[in-house]
Amino acid sequence: MDRIRIVGGNKLAGSIPISGAKNAALPLMIASLLTDDTLTLENVPHLADVEQLIRILGNHGVDYSVNGRREKQQEGYSRTVTFSARNIVDTTAPYELVSKMRASFWVIGPLLARMGEAKVSLPGGCAIGTRPVDLFLEGLQALGADIDVDTGYVIAKTRNGRLVGNRYVFPKVSVGATHVLVMAASLAKGETVLENAAREPEIVNLAECLNAMGARISGAGTETITIDGVEALSGARVRVIPDRIETGTYAMAVAMTGGDVVLEGARADLLQTALDVISQTGAEITQTNSGIRVRRNGAGIAPVDVTTAPFPAFPTDLQAQFMGLMTMAKGKSRITETIFENRFMHVQELARLGAHITLSGQTAIVDGVPKLKGAPVMATDLRASVSLVIAGLAAEGETTVNRVYHLDRGFERLEEKLSGCGAEIERISG
Ligand SMILES: CC(=O)N[C@H]1[C@@H](OP(=O)(O)OP(=O)(O)OC[C@H]2O[C@@H](n3ccc(=O)[nH]c3=O)[C@H](O)[C@@H]2O)O[C@H](CO)[C@@H](O)[C@@H]1O
Numbered sequence: 001m002d003r004i005r006i007v008g009g010n011k012l013a014g015s016i017p018i019s020g021a022k023n024a025a026l027p028l029m030i031a032s033l034l035t036d037d038t039l040t041l042e043n044v045p046h047l048a049d050v051e052q053l054i055r056i057l058g059n060h061g062v063d064y065s066v067n068g069r070r071e072k073q074q075e076g077y078s079r080t081v082t083f084s085a086r087n088i089v090d091t092t093a094p095y096e097l098v099s100k101m102r103a104s105f106w107v108i109g110p111l112l113a114r115m116g117e118a119k120v121s122l123p124g125g126c127a128i129g130t131r132p133v134d135l136f137l138e139g140l141q142a143l144g145a146d147i148d149v150d151t152g153y154v155i156a157k158t159r160n161g162r163l164v165g166n167r168y169v170f171p172k173v174s175v176g177a178t179h180v181l182v183m184a185a186s187l188a189k190g191e192t193v194l195e196n197a198a199r200e201p202e203i204v205n206l207a208e209c210l211n212a213m214g215a216r217i218s219g220a221g222t223e224t225i226t227i228d229g230v231e232a233l234s235g236a237r238v239r240v241i242p243d244r245i246e247t248g249t250y251a252m253a254v255a256m257t258g259g260d261v262v263l264e265g266a267r268a269d270l271l272q273t274a275l276d277v278i279s280q281t282g283a284e285i286t287q288t289n290s291g292i293r294v295r296r297n298g299a300g301i302a303p304v305d306v307t308t309a310p311f312p313a314f315p316t317d318l319q320a321q322f323m324g325l326m327t328m329a330k331g332k333s334r335i336t337e338t339i340f341e342n343r344f345m346h347v348q349e350l351a352r353l354g355a356h357i358t359l360s361g362q363t364a365i366v367d368g369v370p371k372l373k374g375a376p377v378m379a380t381d382l383r384a385s386v387s388l389v390i391a392g393l394a395a396e397g398e399t400t401v402n403r404v405y406h407l408d409r410g411f412e413r414l415e416e417k418l419s420g421c422g423a424e425i426e427r428i429s430g
Pocket residue numbers: 022023024026102103129130131132133134135136137172173174175176177316317339340341
């Protein structure tokens with residue numbers, strides 16, 4: 001199993017290209033199931049989750065081809081990928097495929113809307129909480145689907161071959177359930193109004209994609225989304241937005257090690273709350289023509305309290321990384337997680353590097369220390385793993401991060417991007 005070896009202490013300086021967003025690319029790829037035409041996606045990141053979803057879509061009959069590459073771009077960087085679901089050959093998404101990645105459950109929306117039926121295994125994914133699917137099922141039922149759950153599978157059928165538009169109020173904000181209902185309602189008969197919908201930029205990217213395919217969606221990015229269903233969707237060419245979580249992660253790395261880095265292609269409007277918080281810790285953040293510049297000189301890291309919440313608030317997917325940064329703050333900070341009940345798996349690993357953190361329910365109290373010391377660590381999920389990388393970059397001596405497959409789910413060429421800015425970081429295979 002691969003490991004990442006880091007020798008900490010170097011400031012970061014230079015530029016890091018920000019990849020296409022994993023969490024936007026996945027729903028856009030799934031949207032290809034809604035049409036028998038070709039959907040071309042630009043800026044698709046080269047990640048394990050993307051490869052896994054390609055396998056899942058392939059099982060339903062989706063062909064794909066990689067036909068474009070940015071100039072001077074090396075193998076493995078974000079690329080243009082074409083998806084074609086001319087014939088759906090299977091409406092079942094089996095356990096063996098779906099259990100590896102939560103977002104693969106989302107195929108239920110387009111399969112049901114286009115084919116009138118879907119049988120999809122209950123999902124797996126990162127070990128960050130129980131992650132039920134009740135809102136998906138309730139929402140699809142509101143659009144007229146009959147749903148059964150049997151032997152680990154959700155079996156969904158339309159009554160007369162087509163979903164029917166309706167008003168649905170999410171009892172709780174859910175990114176995934178919003179993606180699924182927006183996709184499903186696009187092909188439903190009549191109008192759907194989704195209230196208390198997720199407002200994440202990835203929802204906006206999906207709505208832009210569906211509208212380019214001929215859907216009639218308004219209000220994406222607000223809490224009320226209106227979808228006027230159409231009979232069929234066509235192909236389109238759409239660009240995946242830059243990854244706001246990767247952006248925030250590298251910004252926090254610079255805020256922790258010190259230095260001066262331009263995050264090429266990053267968009268501040270996708271993570272303004274997180275950038276404001278990083279500024280409060282003492283880093284200087286400016287939007288430039290080419291991206292976001294992050295600088296921190298010798299001044300110490302100021303402690304800042306944060307609470308995760310749905311967009312536009314501070315994202316849960318940056319909570320672990322921010323905790324990494326706060327381990328070396330000059331004082332105490334409180335980090336409260338409100339989205340997932342078990343997203344503190346990094347706490348005990350950060351402690352191995354010398355961090356002082358105590359947990360009180362859903363709040364972590366981080367008592368900053370003047371220095372961390374390298375150690376072998378491992379994490380059980382994607383963002384927790386990268387928080388250990390950030391802490392390792394600032395720690396004295398050598399840190400080895402095990403279970404790199406978590407990082408490969410969501411960070412394209414992580415060690416290359418960081419070593420390009422002066423970090424001593426390498427992958428050790430085997
Ligand atoms: C691939 C992808 O885009 N993943 C992101 C997506 O996950 P995902 O879409 O799974 O997250 P949700 O927004 O659905 O989850 C938010 C909360 O709602 C709960 N819930 C959700 C659905 C449901 O049917 N019932 C229910 O109770 C969840 O357990 C969680 O407590 O949004 C999360 C919240 O920003 C991010 O951390 C993930 O990185």
